[in-house]
Amino acid sequence: MDFSIILIAIGIIIVFASFFLNNTDKHADELEKVSISLHQETNGLKKRLKAVEEELMIGINPVSTNSQNTFREKPIHEIIVNQILTLKSQGYSIDDIAERASLTKEQVSSVLQSKGAIG
Structure with missing residues (x-):
């Protein structure tokens, strides 16, 4: 009987651990998406800044x-x-x-x- 309680407790711990492990994968995916989005926005801003600098240089x-x-x-x-x-x-x-x-x-x-x- 004690052995079955131990197995049930280990099972419950594994179920809870699987929830946390799945969430870390989701967080990693979200973090990667945010990182890619930030990189794209930074590149877009660099392109716009370069265009503005070129416009200012033309105006001299x-x-x-x-x-x-x-x-x-x-x-x-x-x-x-x-x-x-x-x-x-x-x-x-x-x-x-x-x-x-x-x-x-x-x-x-x-x-x-x-x-x-x-x-």
């Missing part, structure tokens, strides 16, 4: 300056040019615009002249 228009430097200056990005024009239309002085845009007064004047904002 060199602005000629009237300075007498013999070396070639870096072109001013179109976003900065738009910021300069916006600040000028809001009534800011060239000194204020140069400070806000982190440019020299000559560069700001050159941009405004090239865009026809000042004469």
Whole structure:
């Protein structure tokens, strides 16, 4: 009789253990699906970021300056040019615009002249 109780107890333990083992397989499958989904989303974001970076690089228009430097200056990005024009239309002085845009007064004047904002 004691032997049958031991067998029943072992059977019950095995049944409970099988439930937990099956759940770990389900959790592993879910974890793998989430991992794959996260990887796909990351790749999608990388592709979108690369496209945005390319669009920003296309928008660079060199602005000629009237300075007498013999070396070639870096072109001013179109976003900065738009910021300069916006600040000028809001009534800011060239000194204020140069400070806000982190440019020299000559560069700001050159941009405004090239865009026809000042004469």
